[in-house]
Amino acid sequence: MSKLTHLDDKGEARMVDVTDKAVTGREAQAEALVRMKPETLRMILDDEHPKGDVFATARIAGIMAAKKTHELIPLCHALNLTSVKVELSPGNDGASVRVLTRCKLSGQTGVEMEALTAASVAALTIYDMCKAVDKGMVVDAVRLLEKKGGRSGHWRADGE
Structure with a gap:
């Protein structure tokens, strides 16, 4: 049996x-x-x-994205999410926005991809809405911060 759960014994992709x-x-x-530029954030x-x-x-886009993750990422399960939160806050540097997402459910598989998709799409929505005034924006540091539940238990990124 393959150690990668999304591959079968023949090495072919499959849904777990x-x-x-x-x-x-x-x-x-x-x-x-x-x-982004400080002027963009001020605006x-x-x-x-x-x-x-x-x-x-951006908040609505992130919530919608979490709910549609299985339509975007080929081997993700359709999940019955019970909570999706998207928080947006200006960075202390005066030139950035932090997107923080949290997804929850009771189920048989995790919600990491839903949280990551929500964060990515919310950030891309900010970019889309602001690109006319600031073409040099950068979407950066998309990452999982924490996951709880399931067989692997609790995991937290270093420094969190």
């Missing part, structure tokens, strides 16, 4: 069978960073962006 796995509470937290925070409320749009 979770039928016999226990239903447990699962949670994952992820983040992304969007670096967002002062609600002066010509396209409207950037944070509200």
Whole structure:
């Protein structure tokens, strides 16, 4: 048997069978960073962006993305998410936005990909809405911060 769960004995891609796995509470937290000009951040925070409320749009996009992760990532299971939170906060440097996401459910497989997808799409939405005023923005540091539940238990990124 292959050590990679998404490959069968022949090395072919497959969706992991979770039928016999226990239903447990699962949670994952992820983040992304969007670096931008200080003027762009001020425009967002002062609600002066010509396209409207950037944070509200990014928050909704992140939630929607988490719910559609199985449609975007080929071997992900469709999950019955019970909570998706997307928090957006200005960085202390005055030139970035931190996207923090948390996904939860009771189920047979984890929600790491949903949290990562939510963070990525929320960050990309900020980029999309602001690209007309700041083409040099950078979406950076998309990563899993923490996961809880399942057979592998609790994991936290170094420094978190």
